[in-house]
Amino acid sequence: MRVTVLVVALVFVFSIRHSAFGIDSFHWSLPRGLPVPRVPADNSISQPKIELGRRLFYDKRLSGNGSYSCASCHQQAFAFTDGLARAVGSTGAEHARSTMTLTNVAYNVTYGWADSGLRTLEAQMLVPMLNEHPIEMGLKGHEARIVARFSSDRASVAAFGAAFPREPAPVSLQNIVKSIASFERTLVSADSPFDRYLYRDDKNAMSAAALRGKDLFFSETLGCSECHASFNLSGPVTFERATRVEPLFHNTGLYNVNGRGAYPRTDRGLMDRTHNAADMGRFRAPTLRNVAVTAPYMHDGSIETLQAAIDHYARGGVTSPLKSKRIKGFPITPEQRRDLVAFLESLTDKSFLTNPAFGPVR
Numbered sequence: 043m044r045v046t047v048l049v050v051a052l053v054f055v056f057s058i059r060h061s062a063f064g065i066d067s068f069h070w071s072l073p074r075g076l077p078v079p080r081v082p083a084d085n086s087i088s089q090p091k092i093e094l095g096r097r098l099f100y101d102k103r104l105s106g107n108g109s110y111s112c113a114s115c116h117q118q119a120f121a122f123t124d125g126l127a128r129a130v131g132s133t134g135a136e137h138a139r140s141t142m143t144l145t146n147v148a149y150n151v152t153y154g155w156a157d158s159g160l161r162t163l164e165a166q167m168l169v170p171m172l173n174e175h176p177i178e179m180g181l182k183g184h185e186a187r188i189v190a191r192f193s194s195d196r197a198s199v200a201a202f203g204a205a206f207p208r209e210p211a212p213v214s215l216q217n218i219v220k221s222i223a224s225f226e227r228t229l230v231s232a233d234s235p236f237d238r239y240l241y242r243d244d245k246n247a248m249s250a251a252a253l254r255g256k257d258l259f260f261s262e263t264l265g266c267s268e269c270h271a272s273f274n275l276s277g278p279v280t281f282e283r284a285t286r287v288e289p290l291f292h293n294t295g296l297y298n299v300n301g302r303g304a305y306p307r308t309d310r311g312l313m314d315r316t317h318n319a320a321d322m323g324r325f326r327a328p329t330l331r332n333v334a335v336t337a338p339y340m341h342d343g344s345i346e347t348l349q350a351a352i353d354h355y356a357r358g359g360v361t362s363p364l365k366s367k368r369i370k371g372f373p374i375t376p377e378q379r380r381d382l383v384a385f386l387e388s389l390t391d392k393s394f395l396t397n398p399a400f401g402p403v404r
């Protein structure tokens with residue numbers, strides 16, 4: 043009882059202090075183990091923005107032909123992927139790449155499978171919205187019409203007004219981007235059996251097989267955690283007050299089509315951005331959280347199961363002069379492979395996949 047009073051009093055004091063300085067009093071309710079996400083100075087987070095962003099994320103009016111929303115490809119039940127090897131856009135155009143999970147997307151240093159330049163969710167979003175090769179949402183050339191779709195609808199105007207108070211024309215493409223980015227920052231996941239074991243001292247949360255698999259994953263022999271690291275089991279992460287880290291990209295030896303390490307023309311990874319030959323086939327190590335529900339795997343969906351992904355690493359990929367030194371292969375028994383799969387499955391956070399706050403507004 044006394045504790046409750048104290049907490050209420052503290053929250054009260056904090057909200058007064060914040061409002062006195064005009065700072066948004068948004069409160070992150072983060073599970074243990076996760077740091078506070080970094081938020082750009084020009085897009086402070088607030089509940090009305092998150093609410094609006096959530097609506098827009100599921101709104102088909104946001105595509106050129108009215109048939110697609112972000113959620114057409116980023117579906118909650120699949121940890122915001124789509125179950126396809128390669129994405130298909132609003133006009134049926136095939137994407138060269140597989141849809142990425144949005145699990146803990148706020149913490150990424152860069153966005154996309156292989157783009158060193160996309161540093162914020164706001165910058166990333168212009169890609170699916172305006173892309174022409176291939177078309178995703180297909181907004182290019184329809185921007186004014188899209189904004190008109192929302193400014194002619196009273197409920198939308200009210201929601202934009204609440205999210206961007208004091209702005210004379212709150213319904214704008216820029217504010218669509220800002221609010222969806224705010225919603226994306228709330229897509230945090232840290233309630234898997236692995237989290238309960240690690241951060242909440244629940245020693246029964248993981249099976250014996252998953253625990254053996256965990257030791258394999260973090261072992262020097264397998265070396266998985268050299269690239270899938272830290273609380274997000276991913277490449278480098280960032281968060282509030284983190285020191286600046288550079289992104290990392292690796293060639294994991296998926297292809298060598300010309301004997302000199304080339305990847306197929308359709309997608310050559312970071313090299314397509316930098317035009318630097320050394321970047322051939324280099325991609326970002328994605329988070330492995332919820333990976334059991336995001337098949338098929340890799341940037342092009344070319345690996346169908348977790349077993350097959352492990353076999354790829356055990357073989358050490360293909361022979362290639364461009365392959366990362368860390369991809370060298372290792373012996374693994376069928377039992378160990380099952381254990382490693384059990385570990386990867388223990389990264390599934392069921393509450394994240396079903397939390398109504400991340401679903402469409404009903």
Ligand code: HEC
Pocket residue numbers: 110111112113114115116129130131132137139140141142143144147150152153154155156163166167170171177178179222226
């Ligand atoms: C046609 C399917 C499709 C649609 C529609 C789509 N995306 Fe994506 N999304 C993808 C694909 C494919 C990638 C990987 C892109 C790449 O690496 O080039 C991706 C990547 C992302 C990423 C990067 C994740 C990471 O970890 O780096 C974010 C964030 C994202 N999408 C958000 C959105 C938002 C917001 C919308 C709606 C405005 C949207 N997407 C619409 C298919 C789609």
Ligand code: HEC
Pocket residue numbers: 259264265266267268269270291292293294296325326327328329330333336338339340341342348351352355356366368369
């Ligand atoms: C050299 C760094 C590196 C090491 C070591 C590594 N990975 Fe990866 N991992 C990556 C990169 C990069 C990708 C994306 C590759 C691509 O799409 O071309 C990836 C992708 C994956 C994927 C597919 C994820 C998805 O969403 O499609 C799985 C599963 C995976 N790794 C598991 C493992 C396991 C298990 C190990 C240890 C046996 C391991 N990785 C070791 C860098 C690495």
